[in-house]
Every structure is written in C-alpha cells, then in structure tokens.
Amino acid sequence: MPAPTPRPVIIGTGLAGTRLAQRLGEDAVLIGEEPHAPYNRVLLAEVLAGTYAPDVIALPRTPASPLRTRAVRIDRERRVVQCENGTEVPYETLVLATGSNPVLPPLRGLFAPGATELPLGVHAFRTMDDCLALSRAVTEGTRAVVIGGGLLGVSAARALARRGAQVVLTQQAERLMERQLDPRSSTLVHRHLAELGVEIHTECRVRGVRVEDGHVRRVELHDGFMLDTDVTVLACGVRPRTGLAQAAGLDVRKGIVVDDELRTSDPHIRAVGDCAQHAGTVYGLATPALEQADALAALLTGAEAAYTGTRTLTRLTLPHEAGPLDLAAFGEPDPLPGDDVVQLTDATRGTYRKVVVRGDRLVGGVLVGELASVGALALAWEANESLAADDAVGAPLLHLLTHDGGL
Numbered sequence: 001m002p003a004p005t006p007r008p009v010i011i012g013t014g015l016a017g018t019r020l021a022q023r024l025g026e027d028a029v030l031i032g033e034e035p036h037a038p039y040n041r042v043l044l045a046e047v048l049a050g051t052y053a054p055d056v057i058a059l060p061r062t063p064a065s066p067l068r069t070r071a072v073r074i075d076r077e078r079r080v081v082q083c084e085n086g087t088e089v090p091y092e093t094l095v096l097a098t099g100s101n102p103v104l105p106p107l108r109g110l111f112a113p114g115a116t117e118l119p120l121g122v123h124a125f126r127t128m129d130d131c132l133a134l135s136r137a138v139t140e141g142t143r144a145v146v147i148g149g150g151l152l153g154v155s156a157a158r159a160l161a162r163r164g165a166q167v168v169l170t171q172q173a174e175r176l177m178e179r180q181l182d183p184r185s186s187t188l189v190h191r192h193l194a195e196l197g198v199e200i201h202t203e204c205r206v207r208g209v210r211v212e213d214g215h216v217r218r219v220e221l222h223d224g225f226m227l228d229t230d231v232t233v234l235a236c237g238v239r240p241r242t243g244l245a246q247a248a249g250l251d252v253r254k255g256i257v258v259d260d261e262l263r264t265s266d267p268h269i270r271a272v273g274d275c276a277q278h279a280g281t282v283y284g285l286a287t288p289a290l291e292q293a294d295a296l297a298a299l300l301t302g303a304e305a306a307y308t309g310t311r312t313l314t315r316l317t318l319p320h321e322a323g324p325l326d327l328a329a330f331g332e333p334d335p336l337p338g339d340d341v342v343q344l345t346d347a348t349r350g351t352y353r354k355v356v357v358r359g360d361r362l363v364g365g366v367l368v369g370e371l372a373s374v375g376a377l378a379l380a381w382e383a384n385e386s387l388a389a390d391d392a393v394g395a396p397l398l399h400l401l402t403h404d405g406g407l
Contacts, residue, residue, distance in 0.1 A: 008300055009081060009091040011071045011244070013038040016273030016289035017097030021062040023297030029089060030062055031081065033070035036128045038062070042286050044131045049159035051319070054128060074248040076266055093268060093300065096245055096256060097293075100238035100274040100284060102126045105147065108208030108220070121216040122209070122232045125156050137231050140164035145219045145229040147206050149176040151316065153235035154189060158318050160233070161196040168199045168227055170206055170219075180314045180329040185352060185366045192318050192325045240275045240282055255282040260306040262296045272296055278309065285312050311382050313374075328374045331364030331381055332356055339363070360386045 008024060010017045013032030021030045032038065036054070043057040070084040074094065081089040102124040104110070110122070118124070123134050138144065142165045146157045149171025157169040169176075175186040176193075190200055201221070209232065210218035219227040240255035251257040251265035255277030262270045262278075273289040276282070283289070288310035298305035313330040333356065335341050340357040351369030355362055355377065362381045367374055380387065 008093045008095055009089055010095040010097055011081065012097030012099055012273065012275075013066050014041060014097060014099045014273060014289070015059070015286055016099075016293045017095070018059045018062060019290050019293035020095060020097065020272065020297055021064070021066075022060060023294065024300065026063045027301075028062070028064065029091075030064065030066040031071050031083065031089065032066040032068060033084075034127065034129070035068060038066070039128055041126075044125070044128065045155035045159045047128075048125075048131050048134055048156065049162040049319075050135075051162075054132070071244060074244055074269075076248055076269075079268060091268070093270065095262075095296065096264070096269065096271040096275055097273045098241040098244060098275045100126075101241050102234060103237045103239050104234060105206070105236045107206060109211055109216075110209055112211075118234075119209075119211050119216050120214050121230060122234065124234050125152060126238065134160075134231065134233065135163075138163050138165050141166060142230050143228055144168070144231040144233065145170065145227050146233045146235055147219070148235035148237065149173065149200070149202065150179065150235065150237065151177055151314065152237070153233075154193065154318075155316070156233050156235050157193060157198050158196060160231075161193070161198050162319075165231070167197065168201065168229075169193065170204045170221070170227075171200070171202045172205050174203050176200070176202065180333070180366075181327070182333045182354060182366050184354070185327060185329070185333075185368050188325065188352065188368050189318070189327065238274065238284055240277070240284075242275055245269075245271070245275070253277055254280075260308060261299055262292060262307055270296055278307065281309070283310060283312060285310075285314075287312055313378055313381075315371075315374075325368070326371050327366070327368045328371055329364075329366045330378060331362070333364045333366045357387065362387060 007027050007029055009029045010021055011031045018038040021028045038059040040057045040059055046052045047054055071081050072084050073082040079091050124130050144160045144165040144167045146153050146169045149169055154176055157167050161167045175183055176189050177186055205222040207222050208220045209216045216232050219229050242252045242256055245256045246252045256264055256271040256275050258264055258271050258276050258278050262272055264271050272292040274284050291310050292307050295305050295307040315328045318325040335356045342355050344353045353367045355365035365377055
C-alpha cells in the first residue's frame with residue numbers, strides 16, 4: 001500500500017479547487033482532467049462573445065502544476081485516488097472540488113438509442129471546450145437556438161448575438177432569469193436582448209429536436225412549431241458532479257453532504273464548490289465556492305475556522321453599443337404578504353432600484369442601471385441588522401438606495 005502523502009489531494013481545477021491549491025501553496029496535489037490551464041468559468045460567455053481571448057480568463061497559476069488526468073475511483077480503504085492514466089495518488093486528506101455537469105433535458109430525438117454523445121450541432125455550455133466548439137461553429141448569420149432563459153442562457157444568447165448569429169432564446173418559465181429577477185427587471189433584460197436581435201419565447205417548452213444526416217436541424221416546440229437551427233445550445237442549468245463520491249459510498253443527496261468544516265461522511269474527505277451541499281444548500285455560484293475554499297485552506301493549515309454559509313449576490317453586465325445593462329440581485333426580490341417594498345425609478349438615467357424589507361430587515365433587492373448603491377445595500381443585507389440602527393450598516397433605507405459608495 002502506498003504511503004499517504006501529508007499534502008492534501010484536490011480533485012478539480014475549477015474556481016474552488018484552484019483557489020484552495022493557491023492558498024495551500026506547495027502543500028497540495030491538484031488533479032484536473034481538462035487539458036486547459038485552470039480558468040474562470042464565469043467569464044466563458046465573454047470568450048464566446050469574442051471580448052476576451054481564452055488565456056485572458058486563466059486563473060493565477062498554482063505553485064504545483066495540476067496532474068492532467070481524470071480521477072476514476074476513490075479507494076477509501078487504501079486512501080488512494082485511482083486515475084484514468086493508471087496513476088494512483090495516495091492521500092491523508094482528499095478534497096472533492098468536482099464541480100457540476102450541465103443538465104441535459106429529456107428532449108425527444110436528442111439521443112439515439114444507445115448513444116452517449118450529443119448529436120452534431122448541439123452544444124452544452126459549461127467548459128472551455130464547449131465554448132471553443134461553439135466559437136468554431138458560429139459565423140455571421142448562423143441560426144442558433146438557446147434552450148433555457150436563466151443566467152447562463154441569457155449570457156449565451158447575448159454572446160452569440162454579438163458574434164452575428166440569428167438567435168432564438170426559449171424559456172419555459174414566464175420570464176427570463178425568474179430565479180434572480182422580479183418581473184420589471186426581467187422585462188429590462190428581455191428588452192435589452194431584443195435590441196440585440198434576439199428572438200425570445202417565454203412560457204415555451206421545447207418538446208424535441210429533429211436530426212437530419214446526423215445533425216440537429218430543427219427544434220420542436222410544445223405546440224408543434226419548428227425552429228430551424230444550425231447550432232443548438234443547452235443552457236438548462238447544472239447538476240452537482242457527485243459520481244466519484246457516490247461510487248465511494250459517501251453521503252450524497254442533492255450534492256456531497258458536508259458540515260461546517262467541509263467534511264463529508266468520511267473524515268478524511270472534504271468537499272467544496274458546486275459539488276458540495278452545506279446545510280441543505282447547493283449554491284452552484286462563484287462566491288460560495290471561493291469562500292468554502294478559503295475556509296478549508298484555513299482549517300487545513302491549523303487555523304480556527306468554519307464555513308457557515310454564504311448570502312449570494314448575482315451580478316451581470318450585458319454590453320451594448322448604446323451602453324451596457326448592469327444588474328444585481330440578492331436575497332428575496334419577490335415580497336411576501338406584509339413585506340414593505342421600496343422602488344426608485346429614473347427613466348432618464350435608465351435605472352431601477354427595488355428593495356424588500358421585512359420588519360426592520362432588508363431581505364432582498366434588484367438593481368438595474370447605475371449600481372453605485374450595490375455595495376451599501378449588500379452590506380446591510382449580509383449583516384442582517386436593523387435598518388433603524390445608527391451605524392454604517394444599519395443606515396436608513398433611503399440613504400442605502402441613493403448611496404454613491406459603490407462596491
């Protein structure tokens with residue numbers, strides 16, 4: 001049996017795994033299956049749009065180069081990670097930062113019997129390889145259908161439109177980005193995409209795809225209407241990548257279950273990032289992944305630390321020739337009965353600000369346009385302190401809404 005290395009072994013070179021390796025320095029072994037240098041997945045849409053070259057979104061290098069191979073099995077009894085290239089990596093502490101996989105919807109015709117690969121013309125949008133394949137497939141006038149109108153679908157549709165594609169965006173819900181935005185701010189995003197030439201269908205369920213000569217050429221909607229397509233993008237969300245953990249017998253529910261010290265059901269194995277489920281929540285966002293990695297780095301280097309959760313804020317900038325559309329959303333933007341709602345709209349400046357107050361606490365908000373007040377509002381929301389308090393965090397609500405301090 002190989003002697004376990006005292007250095008933590010990290011599986012995954014996304015934001016969480018790379019951040020942890022950076023914090024630990026040479027005291028880490030990093031395993032990653034992607035052939036590319038670790039990169040910021042959040043900025044893939046900017047690469048697709050042509051705003052950035054792939055190397056621009058590379059993450060800072062880790063002290064040790066990643067082992068470029070796929071981890072295929074965890075032998076918990078021997079405390080060994082078995083890799084696709086035949087390498088065995090022993091561990092004393094193993095960290096799973098395996099991220100998430102794109103959700104592939106059960107569309108009729110998407111997979112031929114026995115097939116495991118997507119047909120030609122259909123692309124997920126999750127990895128650098130996905131992004132580069134889409135970039136090669138799209139030229140001026142390419143007909144593109146994006147399935148899914150959440151944050152990822154909106155970003156993909158905007159990027160494809162900027163490359164000159166003829167884009168149709170289909171969304172099953174009644175509005176775009178319904179999980180983050182209220183109806184009014186969603187309408188602004190809808191209008192912005194429409195000005196870029198994106199054709200948008202909400203409350204629209206996709207039934208299937210039609211394949212001709214091995215290539216998807218049509219997307220069938222629930223009412224039988226057919227959309228002609230050259231490129232079809234699946235932006236239907238992500239699912240925690242838990243296969244290794246499940247096969248190893250760890251406690252897996254929505255994600256890999258961890259405690260406040262990011263420990264799984266095996267005390268020698270931790271989990272961080274999109275694959276981890278903490279206190280019943282799988283975040284699937286960059287900020288929690290980074291905060292979990294920082295907390296775990298502190299724990300593994302002997303500091304007193306704990307991860308108790310993240311209050312997440314979503315930010316998105318949609319560039320446009322007439323000026324970008326900036327938006328931010330946090331907490332609960334849809335009020336419950338009894339909540340107070342404060343809205344400020346400036347049609348001249350094209351700004352919209354809405355916050356939801358429950359009792360004397362700020363519980364959520366949406367801001368569109370000039371976002372100078374985001375920093376002050378986020379602090380008040382994260383602190384969960386009384387808005388009536390006489391301090392910087394608990395400042396009066398009107399001051400927070402008009403604060404010019406920014407982020």
